[in-house]
Amino acid sequence: MTAHSLLLLPGDGIGPEVMTEVERVISFFGKKARAEFKVETGLVGGAAIDKFGAPLDDATCAKADAADAVLFGAVGGPKWDKVPYDIRPEAGLLRLRKDLDLFANLRPAICYPALAEASSLRREFVEGLDILILRELTGGTYFGEPKEIVTLENGQKRAVDTTVYTTSEIERIARVAFDLARKRKNKVHSAEKRNVMRTGVLWNEVVTAVHAKEAKDVELQHILADACAMQLVRNPKQFDVIVCDNLFGDMLSDEAAMLTGSIGMLPSASLGAPDAKTGRRKALYEPVHGSAPDIAGQGLANPIAAIASYGMALRYSMGLAKEADLLDKAITGTLAQGYRTGDIMQPNMRKVGTAEMGSAILAELERLVA
Numbered sequence: 616m617t618a619h620s621l622l623l624l625p626g627d628g629i630g631p632e633v634m635t636e637v638e639r640v641i642s643f644f645g646k647k648a649r650a651e652f653k654v655e656t657g658l659v660g661g662a663a664i665d666k667f668g669a670p671l672d673d674a675t676c677a678k679a680d681a682a683d684a685v686l687f688g689a690v691g692g693p694k695w696d697k698v699p700y701d702i703r704p705e706a707g708l709l710r711l712r713k714d715l716d717l718f719a720n721l722r723p724a725i726c727y728p729a730l731a732e733a734s735s736l737r738r739e740f741v742e743g744l745d746i747l748i749l750r751e752l753t754g755g756t757y758f759g760e761p762k763e764i765v766t767l768e769n770g771q772k773r774a775v776d777t778t779v780y781t782t783s784e785i786e787r788i789a790r791v792a793f794d795l796a797r798k799r800k801n802k803v804h805s806a807e808k809r810n811v812m813r814t815g816v817l818w819n820e821v822v823t824a825v826h827a828k829e830a831k832d833v834e835l836q837h838i839l840a841d842a843c844a845m846q847l848v849r850n851p852k853q854f855d856v857i858v859c860d861n862l863f864g865d866m867l868s869d870e871a872a873m874l875t876g877s878i879g880m881l882p883s884a885s886l887g888a889p890d891a892k893t894g895r896r897k898a899l900y901e902p903v904h905g906s907a908p909d910i911a912g913q914g915l916a917n918p919i920a921a922i923a924s925y926g927m928a929l930r931y932s933m934g935l936a937k938e939a940d941l942l943d944k945a946i947t948g949t950l951a952q953g954y955r956t957g958d959i960m961q962p963n964m965r966k967v968g969t970a971e972m973g974s975a976i977l978a979e980l981e982r983l984v985a
Contacts, residue, residue, distance in 0.1 A: 618651040619933045622682040624659040624675070627695075627704060628906025629916035629969075630688025636918035636973030637686060637925050640942070643980055644929070648938050655682075659711075660690025660704035660906075670707030676714055680897065684932040685711065686925060687901035692908040708901075712752050715897040717885035718784070719791045720750040720864065721927070722903060724851075724871035724881060729950035733876030733959050740851060741874050747795060748857045748871055750864025751788040752885055754780050755814070757861050780814045780860065785821040787888065792858035793830035800855040802834040806843040806863055815840075818860060840867070847871055868903065877958040878904045879917035882924035884931055898932045900924040914968040917956040919946055922976060945979040952979075 621641070625634035638654070645652045657675040664670055670690070679685045690704040698704075711717070726734060726744035734741040759777035766772050789805075796803045805822045809815035819837055826835045838846070840863040846853065847867065851874050859867060872878040879902070887897035902920030910916060923946060930939035954975045955964040967975065 616649060616651050617933075618653055619683045620653045620681070621655070621928070622675075622678050622685045623654060623656045624679075624685060624687045625656070625662075626659050626688040626690040626906065627661040627692050628689050628908045628911040629904075630660075630690070630906060632911070632914065632916050632969050633902065633918040633921035634686070634688045636969060636976075637921050639973055639977060640922055640925055640980075643977055644935075644938055644942075647980075647984055648935060650933060650935060650938075659687070659707045661692055661695040663707060664695055664698060664702060664704065669702055670704050671710050676710065679711055679899070680715060683895070683898075684928040685715075685899040686921075686928065687711075687899055688921065689902065689904065689906035691906045692911070709757065711899060712885060713758065715899065716753060716887045717897060717899055718751060718753045718888070719788055719886045720752040720868075721795070721884040721886065721931075722748045722750060722864075722868040722871070722881065723883075724748065724868070724875055726875045727880070727947055727950050729947070729953075730876040730880070730959060733961055734874055736848065736851070736874060744851055744874060745799075746851065746854045746857065746871055746874075747799065748859070748864060748868040749788065749792050749795065750868060751780075751784065751858075751860050752864075753861075754784045755861035778812065778814050778860075778862070780817060782817070782821055785818055786825055788858060789822045789825040790829065791886075792856050793826065793833045796833045796856045801832070802836070802855040804836050804838050804843065804854055804857045806838050806840045806857055806859040806867065808840050808863075809837075810839060814860070822858070843867060844870060847874065872903055877917065879920055879956070879958045880923075882920050882927050884924070884927045886931065896932065898928065900928045900932075914970060915957055916969045917958050918969050918973050919956075919976075922946065922973070941980065941983055945976050945983060948979045948983070949975045 625631040724746040726741045731738045731742040756778045759779035807815035807818040809819045881903040885899045926942040929935040
């Protein structure tokens with residue numbers, strides 16, 4: 616039996632609540648799957664600030680580096696709004712992404728059949744929707760230098776965020792996009808702002824070159840990022856894989872999330888490059904949603920995105936595709952039975968809390984394997 620090491624970082628807000636449901640699912644697969652899961656838990660974000668004075672301590676970062684997969688909850692909340700910028704809760708997540716070189720962020724936007732009416736768009740626009748947004752995660756505006764706020768001689772303040780990309784950074788994310796598309800509908804849209812940004816010009820050139828040299832079998836279309844945002848709400852099913860930089864990927868994936876009914880529904884995976892010797896990728900999996908401090912501790916959060924993130928870990932880090940498919944079927948079946956948390960509640964459905972939704976998914980898993 617293969618053993619897989621998991622590091623769980625629940626974080627803040629609703630993070631611990633949804634992670635509890637993930638742990639229950641891990642326990643299920645530990646008993647039913649052809650694998651053993653060795654689980655450790657650590658602190659990140661505000662919880663880590665409270666204990667260590669930093670959003671991520673070195674020991675936890677080392678555990679993340681050694682784990683087969685990191686499962687992340689959410690970070691942040693009003694309690695830490697006034698901490699120095701460099702140690703804000705979100706800096707813990709940014710450090711994990713940078714230190715582990717998790718450059719490829721996979722954010723699927725899938726509309727489950729039972730939730731087609733929950734979308735802000737009409738059913739015909741979202742029913743059957745299956746988009747994968749691939750976001751470059753370790754470069755661009757979020758990491759470029761200089762990044763500063765300075766006071767000018769006239770007393771005004773000036774803020775600077777620098778957007779930086781190199782050829783190799785764009786090449787490697789483009790390769791991932793084409794590889795993913797080959798397993799899907801074989802189509803990639805590359806979104807940038809080449810009309811006003813020099814990084815957009817380079818992005819366009821490099822993606823085009825990689826396509827011509829390595830991926831002529833995949834259909835490639837270029838689209839301006841703002842036009843992509845418009846087309847996502849006009850005709851979302853025209854897309855398959857969308858590849859974009861860090862900033863645009865952040866915004867477009869959140870927009871795509873709402874097409875599915877709720878941002879609480881979407882998982883994500885952040886992957887590094889394959890190890891030259893083992894082929895293993897460092898990986899972090901997390902729900903797209905935030906810490907939702909307004910409902911934290913009330914048992915109201917939707918755990919599906921966190922549970923589905925574990926499903927992505929089964930698929931991409933552990934090679935357990937059958938188990939990942941089983942979990943997807945269990946989520947689909949649970950929704951078809953009418954279970955809804957508040958964020959996806961519809962008329963005549965059964966409103967449940969975090970733990971009840973977790974229990975319903977576990978019951979469906981048990982039914983499927985019976």
